[in-house]
Structures are given as structure tokens and as C-alpha cells.
Amino acid sequence: MAWLARARLLQITRILHPAPWSLQEASRGKLGAPLVAKVARNYASSAPSYKYVLAEKKGEGGCVGLVTLNRPKALNALCGELMEDLKYALLELEADPTVAAIVLTGSEKAFAAGADIKEMQHKGFVDCYAGSFLQGWDALTRIRKPVIAAVNGYALGGGCEVAMMCDIILAGEKAKFGQPEISIGTIPGAGGTQRLTKAIGKSRAMQMCITGDPINAQQASEWGLVSSVHPPDQLVNEAIKLGERIGNHSKVIVSMAKASVNKSYETSLAEGLQFEKNLFYGTFATKDQTEGMTAFVEKRKPNFTDS
Numbered sequence: 001m002a003w004l005a006r007a008r009l010l011q012i013t014r015i016l017h018p019a020p021w022s023l024q025e026a027s028r029g030k031l032g033a034p035l036v037a038k039v040a041r042n043y044a045s046s047a048p049s050y051k052y053v054l055a056e057k058k059g060e061g062g063c064v065g066l067v068t069l070n071r072p073k074a075l076n077a078l079c080g081e082l083m084e085d086l087k088y089a090l091l092e093l094e095a096d097p098t099v100a101a102i103v104l105t106g107s108e109k110a111f112a113a114g115a116d117i118k119e120m121q122h123k124g125f126v127d128c129y130a131g132s133f134l135q136g137w138d139a140l141t142r143i144r145k146p147v148i149a150a151v152n153g154y155a156l157g158g159g160c161e162v163a164m165m166c167d168i169i170l171a172g173e174k175a176k177f178g179q180p181e182i183s184i185g186t187i188p189g190a191g192g193t194q195r196l197t198k199a200i201g202k203s204r205a206m207q208m209c210i211t212g213d214p215i216n217a218q219q220a221s222e223w224g225l226v227s228s229v230h231p232p233d234q235l236v237n238e239a240i241k242l243g244e245r246i247g248n249h250s251k252v253i254v255s256m257a258k259a260s261v262n263k264s265y266e267t268s269l270a271e272g273l274q275f276e277k278n279l280f281y282g283t284f285a286t287k288d289q290t291e292g293m294t295a296f297v298e299k300r301k302p303n304f305t306d307s
């Protein structure tokens with residue numbers, strides 16, 4: 001299966017490095033030997049494993065990837081190694097053609113209690129600015145498949161920011177969302193002041209960021225940060241069921257819908273509407289558009305081929 005590993009490596013390094021490049025360039029080290037070596041190592045193995053995350057396939061036909069943050073002793077504090085593991089686990093599921101959607105979760109006590117404070121404690125400005133700190137955190141936002149955060153317990157600081165990088169957030173009844181960075185002498189650095197403001201509005205986001213006070217699941221739901229709230233022990237199953245429902249549709253059209261919704265964060269209304277229209281026209285270049293509309297007219301279920 002060397003060709004499969006090679007194809008996946010090509011696809012993954014493309015996501016990590018959107019600029020034009022070739023596999024030869026990758027193997028020559030243009031993309032950084034350690035990175036390519038790590039991806040290659042994971043893909044050469046039939047069962048890639050990670051230190052701080054668990055990656056599995058759930059749902060009908062394994063159509064839902066489930067990534068579980070797994071650093072219980074530190075309440076899933078997002079240390080560098082965990083974020084690396086998360087990136088590669090997501091890329092693995094992104095490259096898997098049977099996976100239609102990905103669920104990201106933590107434990108019942110903590111989705112993630114934030115960036116690792118012990119790792120940050122002695123950093124200086126130059127370490128942060130010139131070093132690789134936070135590099136790779138936004139890999140999650142480049143995943144083209146829908147990512148559903150299933151948040152139980154604490155989603156604080158970087159934990160709340162990671163949840164907000166996902167496309168949909170479902171919460172357990174005891175979830176707590178917060179941006180407490182102000183209490184430790186800093187501010188959010190991975191989207192907390194930006195995505196939170198877009199999600200719940202300026203006044204509420206401001207209050208959370210400058211008091212550090214968290215909100216509970218109910219408030220998060222009322223304020224529009226999360227789509228729905230569930231009993232903690234049912235949360236992950238609900239997220240998987242949602243992933244399965246997404247999996248009933250064409251993967252290519254789903255990724256177009258995701259891109260178009262996300263565009264609304266980046267552009268003016270006029271530009272966003274144009275982007276949407278172009279993608280809408282683009283769906284007419286797919287077999288799945290023909291199949292979807294034909295199935296409706298013929299009163300049968302569509303048989304999408306993701307093409």
C-alpha cells in the first residue's frame with residue numbers, strides 16, 4: 001500500500017503547506033524534514049498512535065472520525081505535543097475518504113482547561129514571537145470536513161478557542177466556557193477576542209474577556225455559542241449521530257457549504273454573496289448535484305458518489 005501512504009502524504013502536506021510544491025520537494029526537505037518524517041511515519045503504520053489524543057472511527061460504516069483529547073492529569077491543557085498530535089490526527093481523518101465528519105471531544109471533566117500555563121510561564125516575547133509558539137494551532141481551521149466540538153466540562157482559554165475553531169459546538173449540561181487569560185496576566189491568543197465576539201456579540205465577549213468569568217452551557221446556548229445542550233453521558237453519541245446525518249450527504253457539497261458559511265466571517269456581505277453564488281454554480285459541475293435533483297424528481301433516496 002505504499003501508493004496509498006504516498007497519496008495521503010501528498011494530500012496532508014498540501015493542507016499543511018498550501019503553496020505549490022511537489023512530493024519530491026517535500027522529500028528533499030523543502031517542507032521541513034521533521035514534519036514530513038512525522039507524517040510519513042504515521043501513514044506508514046496501519047495504526048497510527050498519538051500520546052495525547054485518541055483517534056478512532058465511529059458511526060455507520062466508520063463515517064465519523066472521533067478525536068478525544070487525552071491528557072487527563074492536566075485537564076487536557078493544550079501543550080505543544082498535544083496540539084501536534086491533534087493536528088496529525090485531524091489530518092489523518094481528513095485524508096480518509098470514508099470519513100464524512102469529525103467529532104472533537106475531551107473528558108467529562110474537561111474539554112480542555114486552556115493552553116499549558118506551565119509551558120508558557122517562563123516564555124519571553126522573543127520566544128513567542130520568533131519561536132514556533134502557537135504555530136499549527138490553526139491547522140484545525142484548515143480542515144475541510146465538518147468538525148463538531150462535543151464539549152463537556154471546562155473549555156477555558158485555548159480550550160474555548162479550539163472549540164470555537166470547530167464548525168458546530170454541542171455542549172454537555174455541565175460545560176463551562178470561558179476566557180480566563182486576564183486572570184493570569186495575558187489575553188486570548190488563538191481567536192478568543194475575535195471568534196467569541198462574532199459568536200455572541202461585543203458586550204458579552206468583552207465581559208468574558210475582561211472579567212475572566214466563565215459561562216455555563218445554558219448561557220452558551222442562549223447566547224448562540226453552542227447549537228444544543230445534552231446530558232454529559234450522551235453528548236458524544238449525539239455528536240456522532242449529527243456526524244452521521246452529515247454523512248448522508250455528498251462530501252464534496254458539504255465541504256462547499258462549510259466553506260461558504262465560513263466565508264461570512266471573512267468578507268463583506270457583497271463579497272460573501274458572490275462567493276456563495278460562485279460555489280452554488282460550482283455545485284452544478286458535480287455529479288452529486290445531478291443525482292440529488294434527479295433522486296428528488298424520481299422520489300427516491302440519492303446515491304451520492306462524492307464526485
Ligand SMILES: CCC/C=C/C(=O)SCCNC(=O)CCNC(=O)[C@H](O)C(C)(C)COP(=O)([O-])OP(=O)([O-])OC[C@H]1O[C@@H](n2cnc3c(N)ncnc32)[C@H](O)[C@@H]1OP(=O)([O-])[O-]
Pocket residue numbers: 073074075077078113114115116117118134154156157158159161180181184187188189190
Ligand atoms: C492559545 C493562546 C492563548 C491561550 C491562553 C490560555 O489558554 S491561558 C490558560 C487559561 N486557562 C486557565 O486559566 C484555567 C486554569 N485551570 C484552572 O483554573 C483549574 O485547573 C480548573 C478551574 C480548570 C479546575 O480546577 P480543579 O481544582 O478541578 O483542578 P486543578 O486546578 O487541581 O487541575 C488539575 C491539574 O491540571 C493542571 N492544569 C489545569 N489547567 C491547566 C493549564 N491551563 N495549564 C497547565 N496545567 C493545568 C493543574 O495544574 C493540575 O495539575 P497539578 O498541578 O496537580 O500537577
